[in-house]
Amino acid sequence: MTRTTFLSLFALALLALPVVAGAAEAPAFKIIVHPRNPHATLKREKVASLFLKKSTAWDDGTTARPVDLGEESATRRAFTQDVLKKSVAAVKAYWQQRIFSGRELPPPEKATDEEVLAFVRANESAIGYVSAQAPVEGVKLVTLAE
């Protein structure tokens, strides 16, 4: 192999890295809302504030109803790290403070993707997340924007 060929291949490999890396970093969760929810895209900060109940309402004033998966769920770990920018343990500590000071209650926890999907289908103001492989009939997918 000539030096030029090697350098060309090396450059091509460097250019391809973001694509490969991007594909490897596809989120391990999907954010879902009720089909009647008008949002197709939500900013990460907005989703985080709804799940930590720093904000409790949608733009139209209706009370948002976030729903979590159980704390042992890998999907929850991924969502908590990527969207809330915290560990699950840190979020639990945050909620302990909020609960015992009478400030707020955490979102309800569901054991499976199916239970989260059922909750979101049944509540127009709900927002939840499920694993990337979960079927999402009857709910609307939301794209996360930074």
Place this chain on the structure above:
Amino acid sequence: MKRPVLSLLLLLALPAGAADLADGKLTINGFGGWMTGLSNGNHYGYANPLGSDTMAEFALAVIARPVDPLTVYVQPYFLVTREGAEAELDWAYAEWRFSDLARLRLGKAKMPMGLYGEIQDVGTMRPFLMLPMGVYGPSEMFTESMQGVSLTGRVESERGWGVEYDAWLGNLSYHVASPLPGVYGGGAEQGAQPSQALGSRLALLTPLEGFRVLVSGALGRQVPEEDATLEAGEGEESPLFGFVGLSAEYMTPALTLRAEVFTRMAEEDGATQTGFLEAAYFVTERIQLGVRGELFLSSPPGIPADSLLLSHRALEGTVNYWFSRNLVFKLSYGNIYGNRFAYSADYVADHQDGSLKPRTQLVQLGAQFAF
């Protein structure tokens, strides 16, 4: 010894988390603990020279949301000490949420003051078994709850800056315990002091995760005892009091730093200054070390300014083992100078003959849990 052992067994049998029913419309949480201690002569908290004082406590926080903007909070509390058992209602209030910025509370609610005002009994929310005595003890600075009306709200930007406020008006009942009346006369050594007050707390939230600064204050009057022998308006004194304080907190998963400074002025009791600084750090995943320094000084009229019954200086250390975020064992050592909160069982006689020990050393052991 039987009660502490039973309490320990109860602690180990706890569920892992809260009970959440009907998609969050009913939530049940709880907390409790047990502690005892041994001192070198004076009584302080639940430490005494024989190691025979002990306490066990438990509370259940029940929160219901029958309709969307309405939340009802109820928290019964149970305490068992050497003197006996008692049950009381910590909370019983309803909240109507108009918006994130305005939530109206009516009933008996926790007192929103300082860092620990609303979580005084939740041992898993702090490094030490007991809260600092000067601010949260029987110093007529804080009380556990107030009965009345309050407004609270929060606004936070997407960048992380925000404000959380509380404003309240209601009846309070301060727990009073002081060695001063026994030695210098006047007033009761222990009891409840009813008061009426209005107060506020403002918390500044910052983009720095875990850091906040708070300002708290209140203005009120002590409610006099009703005396049927007095004519209306005769001899009914309602001494005014007020206090203000600054609090700061920085918390990461491993490190906790907290500091508070408060000043109280009262028409009959004079001035009081108190403050503390505490730090705790997880040296491993489960072992936490903590240290706290505290200062308290009061200057009521008619009491010699150099009396050790007016002052309290404490340096304490703790080693904690966290089985999980829900259960912790704590072992602490305290070195206290001054007799405002630490004094012997016969402190009046000991003070008169000069044998009241100014320095108290103690070891405390306990466990605290929450779910």
